[in-house]
Amino acid sequence: MSGVNKVLLIGNLGKDPEIRYSEGGIPRLNFSLATSEFYKDKSGNRSEHVEWHNIVMWRTLAENAEKLLKKGMQVYIEGRLQTRQWNDKEGIKRNVTEIVADNFIILQRRDHPGQGSGHSGETGSNDSTGSENLPY
DSSP states (O other), rough: OOOOOOEEEEEEEOOOOOOOTTTTTOEEEEEEEEEEEEOOOOTTTTEEEEEEEEEEEEEHHHHHHHHOOOTOEEEEEEEEEEEEEEEEESOOOOOEEEOOOEEEEEEETTTOOTTTSSSOOEEESSSOOGGGSOOO
């Protein structure tokens, strides 16, 4: 039996995306995405919990997203969870969990906060698979 690894997020970019290229010229885009959860605390006051997610995009999706996405934009992201391990400069083992995105939709631009439904119609989707084996 195989499992399902699917992540769906709606959040705001915490910073402008950063694109880098592997030695083989493969583009990799990184940015942080904030999602918010609202709840009432013990006193009945409305509180907010913000969760930060590390987003990674590859290839054509990365190049398209780099042109379109900016800090503060609200986006829908589809992807999968991936955890990487490496040893830092001091030889200490480090882990990071990322969402490897397959698709995105811009829901609202920061420079147009009052536009109609907030949908821009600009989307991107991954044109290939197998990115889990690409070099970092």
